[in-house]
Amino acid sequence: MSDLNTKANIAGADDFYAELLSIHEGRSKEQSDAINARLILLLANHIGDRATLSDAMQKAVTAGQG
């Protein structure tokens, strides 16, 4: 079992979302992709736990598939 928290966990959701978009403002697709990749790696390392990471990856894959 993984400890992936899928309940709302970010205080100030709108602020967070705006900040997430702001780091991409005025950047090319390529620059944005690079930022996203670095962000994923930083967050993944912070989580660390392999089962939680696998669970998150799987949920990321399936979420868009209706």
Add this chain to the structure above:
Amino acid sequence: MSKIFEVPMYPYARSADQDALTPVRHPVVVIGAGPIGLGVAIDLAQQDVPVVVVDDNDRVSFGSRAICFAKRPLEILDRLGCGAPMVDKGVTWNLGKVFFDERQIYDFNLLDEDGHKNPAFINLQQYYFEEYMINRVRELQAEGKPIELRGGNKVSAIGTHEDHTTLEIDTPEGPYNLEADWLIACDGANSPTRRMLGLDFVGRVFEDNFLIADTIMDPEMQKNFPTERWFWFDPPFNRGQSVLLHKQPDNVWRVDFQIGWDIDREKELKEENIRARLHQMFGDDAKFELEWTSIYTFQCRRMESFRKGRVLFAGDSAHQVSPFGARGANSGLQDTDNLAWKLRLVMDGTAPDSLMDTYSDERVYGADENILNSSRSTDFITPKSDTSRTFRNAVLDLAEAHDFARPLVNSGRLSVPCTYDGSVLNGPDEGGLPVDLRPGSSAKDAPTKDGWLLDRLGDRFQLLAVGVDIPDTLEDGGITVEALRLAADESPQFAQRYLGEASSAVYLMRPDQHVAARWADYNEAAVIAALKTATGRG
């Protein structure tokens, strides 16, 4: 002066077998006198198993292919009596630097674990490696050991039978026939044996070319290049590709340029073009000579089984990996280490024929581990999609400032010994002993009061006991187990590696220095049962 790889080391000489009226039967014939064929032949001859090695060539590897040899093969070579000259001649290194684009992003120290006779790695040209093995063959011959090396002998046809194989061999004086109870095919990645037997060799092709320039630097220039491993991702002098710089003995530097798939081989190999590349890398006034240049491509693949009846495959004939991680010759020597003692027992009639199947099982397991590791390195070095390149570059960008990303950088994971987890030859694992030495693992070296532990292990079954009373020898079905009594205070490294938290230990060790089973205490029936299991008589 001619290079060692231009000198015939075992020129063709007529053998009495060529004049025999009926084909002569030999117990073991090895095809191929590369590092692996020589390794298995030396191992068998040391155990007094007569062996004939045939090779269509008569000299060592043309130019250098392998340069990097890891601790485990060096330990095996020590047991084969030719490790010391390699370590003496080889270059040892610990420091690596990683560059991305125009800058150095970090460096690392391999920090070799102390208390081992052999270093973590040496760099040595493959031609020296083979030369020292041939010297060892000559030494064994002088001692009267049954080993023969026949140059200019090209195997052109093979017939397989239930209890032997027949060989047709071409020589400068015409063909002759031979028979072998056992045939060991060490005839390289393009193995004619594999082809003649119609066996598969499937895996993954990597669409990439690498240009090797073994470069002798001018003394002035050498000062700028310490004994370190330097690896560049996407440098200005080879945009979009990688470059590796690594030092070998005699002031030869291996420069390995990734050059992509769609290339004009002939043009790339022109000396002026290679020199131009090197000048871009080292500067316009760099002074150097070229020792050897070549272009290589690679695949990651293996045979489904390394045994087909009386034919055994070892080394590149059985499996092929990318050079990243130095796993080719290194893993091939682990094949021979695994093969030789089993074959001797089967030939002696003390172990059943099925023991040879475990050679394939254990080494297929090892090959899969190598293929997995080297495929992953290759996928990092040569990203296969835009997304994979984005992540690769993200890792490199982060690695410069953030420690956490460095373990993700993969410019080749250097070969570590294979642990045969799950092997049918493994016996009990009792006594709460250190996990690194669980059954299936190769022994770890450590200082003892009578010298290095690994110098005291191998070539026979042994019972290694610490703080437990054991008999001098045990015997079962013609197989003897010899006692090796050690004390907890041999050295701190020994205690840490073999006891850990425990106060006593008994290890049953195979002739290839791998752990077969272990316990906290001695129990004769348990040891005999484990010995049966380890020799396929369980």
